[in-house]
Amino acid sequence: MSPAFLIRPIEPRDNAAVAAVIRRVMPAFGADGPGFAIHDAEVDAMSTAYTLPRHAYFVLEMGGNVVGGAGIAPLDGGDADTCELRKMYFLPAARGIGAGTAMMARCLDTARALGFRRCYLETLTGMDAAQALYLRSGFTRIDHALGATGHGGCDRWYLREL
Secondary structure (H helix, E strand, C coil): CCCCCEEEECCHHHHHHHHHHHHHHHHHCCCCCCCCHHHCHHHHHHHHHCCCCCCEEEEEEECCEEEEEEEEEECCCCCCCEEEEEEEEECHHHCCCCHHHHHHHHHHHHHHHCCCCEEEEEECCCCHHHHHHHHHCCCEEECCCCCCCCCCCCCEEEEEEC
């Protein structure tokens, strides 16, 4: 029996599907204005953006369709030991089936393998299920943003020692 989902590295053929996931999920949580990742230049070319050193992005596939993704990369404006969990978004069909936990493990294992010692992430009020996942995954809420991500619309920040 095959698993309900597959996590694999992003490929160029996934760019449009990943961008569509991001553009569908973020507005559903009110994260479509200025200061949110939906406007990052990399959204339309994620496979290219994550070929840089110490970058990795993974897609979540169900039934041959990309239904989510997440990645890690050095924290912009941060120290060399800190990565950022980036653009972890899943369509509704991929939620509540353990895919978030599996994706988080894949990203954190990759971060360790790339030599990072801490992982940072930012999100916003209302993304309650995601924040519960972050806490279950060992993240601690902090009271301020780190680095220079340009995501001033976010109002919740988390950090985890690796």
